[in-house]
Amino acid sequence: MELSLESISGALSTFQPKTGTPEAWNAAYVRVEDYLRAHRIHNRLHQSRLILRILERAARRHAEHPELDPTTLAAEETERMMETWFSEVLGEQNLPRDRIVVSGRVALLLTDGPEKCPHAFLDEEQVPPDFARAMQQTSIEAGPDMAVSSMVPRPIDLGLITEAAGETVERFEQWPMLRVLVLWLLFAAAMASIFFAIHT
Numbered sequence: 716m717e718l719s720l721e722s723i724s725g726a727l728s729t730f731q732p733k734t735g736t737p738e739a740w741n742a743a744y745v746r747v748e749d750y751l752r753a754h755r756i757h758n759r760l761h762q763s764r765l766i767l768r769i770l771e772r773a774a775r776r777h778a779e780h781p782e783l784d785p786t787t788l789a790a791e792e793t794e795r796m797m798e799t800w801f802s803e804v805l806g807e808q809n810l811p812r813d814r815i816v817v818s819g820r821v822a823l824l825l826t827d828g829p830e831k832c833p834h835a836f837l838d839e840e841q842v843p844p845d846f847a848r849a850m851q852q853t854s855i856e857a858g859p860d861m862a863v864s865s866m867v868p869r870p871i872d873l874g875l876i877t878e879a880a881g882e883t884v885e886r887f888e889q890w891p892m893l894r895v896l897v898l899w900l901l902f903a904a905a906m907a908s909i910f911f912a913i914h915t
Contacts (some may be wrong), residue, residue: 730767732774734781743770743789750793754820755829756836765837769793800837804850822853 732740747766756762773788798812801819810818823829826849828836835842 730770730774732770732777732785734777735774735785739785740770740774743773743785746786747789747793750790754823754836756833757829758833761834761836769796772796796837800839804842804847806851819850822850825853826850 730740744766747769748762751762751765756765769789769792772792773785776788776792777783777785794816797819798816802810802815805815805819805822823836826846828846828850832843832846835846
């Protein structure tokens, strides 16, 4: 039975969890809505239906653990639903959780699922067979295998100018009087340049 937007809006308006404040659940609603939009789920009817289902699951958990944040619970329920849905659509139940979610998200975007099948995402009852096949055929191609190589440190050749500059600095450090003399000569040359520039 297909639900209308009015019936879902009515269900959301009568959504009254036993624990938690209205402000906290409103924040959870906004977070889930933003999360679905990030996955390009813009169909308002399907979006509202998913939000209601997620909030109801989060409310049941919150009734058992009222000290937890409703937004956190709603985010966890969203991730759990996505993991289950992706594993069923892709047929990859044996893969690690993170790999399933990443593969599913990439397949969803590459197949343009939210645009072609806006009601299929996280649908527990009916997923179009052609959409499921397109998701399954989409895979992430790994790059070449990592090759391990050894890097031997080699001296850096900075050229003759750098060597001469280094030797000069070393001499200045050994002869502090020479360093002071050179600094005074540079200062006198700068002052003479300024004098001649002003008076010419």
